[in-house]
Amino acid sequence: MHHVTERHIFESRLYIERNLGEGLSGELIAQNAFLSYFHYQHQFKVCTGESVWQYVKRLRMERACFLLAFTSLPVSDIAYQINFESSAAFSKAFRSWHGMSPQKYRLQSIASPEHQLQQAYDWNKVKIRHLPEQVIAAFRSEGATHLPKGYFKWQQFTSLLTGSDVSLIGRSPDQPGITPLSKLRWDTALPSDRLPLELKQVLKQEQLLFEDTIPAGKYLVVPFAGFGRPFTAHFPHILTYLRNQGLELSLTGCFFQELRQHAPGSQCLTDLYIPIR
8 A cells, every 4th residue: 555545544544533423424534535435445444454434333332332341421421422313223233233232231341450460550659630731743553462663663763852851651542352452552652842843744754653632631640560551451440449539530531651761671660641520
C-alpha cells in the first residue's frame, strides 16, 4: 500500500475512534481518507483485515463491554453512548455479538484482581491532581507483540527533544480479554510542545505520528512499579480503592500512564492517571 494511502486510512480510523457515539456514514469516513467510498472500502480492508463496518461495530461493542464491566451505567445510557437508538436495539446487537444479554455479561465480568500486581502499587503515595488539557504527539502500535515499538521509536529522538527530563506517556483505548490480542492498540506519546516543529513535520510525513489531547480534569495518580500494562489489568485494584475512598470514575477524562523512570539497571516506575469526578 502506498504510504500516503496508509496515512489517510490511519487518519480515518482515528476519526472513527473519536466519533463512535455519533452517526457515522461511509461517505463521511471516506472523505477523511481523501478517497472515494468504493476505493476506501477496499483499501481499509487491505490495511486492517476488517471491513469498515466490522471495525465500527467491533469498537462499539468493545466500548460497551468496558462500560458494562467497569461502570454502573444503565444499559440504556450505554446504548446511547455508542449510538444505538434504543436499549432494545443495543441488547439485540450485543446478544448477536457476544451470545448473551448485556445484563448477563455485566454479572459474569465482575473482575477479580491479579494478586501478583497488588505489591506493585504504592498506595501510601496516591494523590489527586487537577490537570490542564495537554496536547500529545503519539506513535500507534498495534498487536500485543508490538506494544513496545513506540517506546523504542521515541528513544531514537531523545537528543532532539525540547527540554530535559521528558516523561513518556502510554495509553490504550482497548481492553485485553475483550479486544483480540492481534488488534490491541497502544499509543506511546510525548507532550507535543517538547517536539521541535521541524521534527514533528518530518515524523508526520514518514511515520504514523498523530496529535491528540488529554482532557483537563481531576485525576487520581497511583504510583506503580512497571510500564505498558493495559489499564484493565489495573482496574480491579483501582476500583476497589475508589470505592473505599468514596470516589467515582469520570468517563470524560483519559486513562493514561506516565513513565517516570526507566534507566538500565533501575526499576521502571510509572504513575497511573485515572479520571475521577
